Amino acid sequence: KAGVTQTPRYLIKTRGQQVTLSCSPISGHRSVSWYQQTPGQGLQFLFEYFSETQRNKGNFPGRFSGRQFSNSRSEMNVSTLELGDSALYLCASSTSGLATDTQYFGPGTRLTVL
Amino acid sequence: SQKIEQNSEALNIQEGKTATLTCNYTNYSPAYLQWYRQDPGRGPVFLLLIRENEKEKRKERLKVTFDTTLKQSLFHITASQPADSATYLCALGAQGTGFQKLVFGTGTRLLVSP
Numbered sequence: 538k539a540g541v542t543q544t545p546r547y548l549i550k551t552r553g554q555q556v557t558l559s560c561s562p563i564s565g566h567r568s569v570s571w572y573q574q575t576p577g578q579g580l581q582f583l584f585e586y587f588s589e590t591q592r593n594k595g596n597f598p599g600r601f602s603g604r605q606f607s608n609s610r611s612e613m614n615v616s617t618l619e620l621g622d623s624a625l626y627l628c629a630s631s632t633s634g635l636a637t638d639t640q641y642f643g644p645g646t647r648l649t650v651l
Numbered sequence: 652s653q654k655i656e657q658n659s660e661a662l663n664i665q666e667g668k669t670a671t672l673t674c675n676y677t678n679y680s681p682a683y684l685q686w687y688r689q690d691p692g693r694g695p696v697f698l699l700l701i702r703e704n705e706k707e708k709r710k711e712r713l714k715v716t717f718d719t720t721l722k723q724s725l726f727h728i729t730a731s732q733p734a735d736s737a738t739y740l741c742a743l744g745a746q747g748t749g750f751q752k753l754v755f756g757t758g759t760r761l762l763v764s765p
Binding site: 578581 | 692700752
C-alpha cells in the first residue's frame, strides 16, 4: 500500500498570502488529521476529518481551515499568513479515526513565511 | 494548564545499552498513551500504544510503562543500535472523545553511538 502523501513538500510564501496544502491518505483510510510542528511548540493538533466532516478541532485561529473530499483526500488552507505560521505541516490518516487507531503520518509540507 | 514534558536534551548512549526516555504529564487524565519515532525530514512513525489500565507493553526490543499515579510513561529500547538514533515523541489521548485528538510532547532526541 502506498503511504500518506503530501504536496507540495516545500513552500515559500510572504506575509498576507494564503496557502493550500494537500494530503492523500492511505487507500481505505477515512480519517485524516492535520498537525503543525514547530521547534518551540512541538506537534500541535489542528483538526480531524472523517467522511468529509470535521469532527475535532484544535486551538488554532479561524485562519486555519480544512476540508475533506469524498475520496478522503484532504486539504488545509491558511489565509493571511503570518511569520509564526512557518512550520512543518503534517497530515496523518487512520482507518476510522478511533482513539486507539494507528495513525500513519505523511512526510509533511515545510512552509516558510517571509 | 495541560502539560506534557519530555527531556529536551539529547540522550547519548553507547550501542548495546538500554535507552530510557521519560514522558511526564500534568493536569491530564489520558486514557492511553502512544510513542512515536521521528527521523529528520520525515513524519512520525507509530511504535506502541498503552492503555491506562495496562502497566507495561512490549514489542521486540521496545518496552513502555504507564504509571497513572506518577503521571509518567517510560520508554525503553534494549540492546540499542545506531539505527535507533531519532527523536521519540510521546502522545496522550483524551478519554471519552472516541476520535483521534492526540496531544504530543516535544520529543527527546536519542543518539546511539557505535
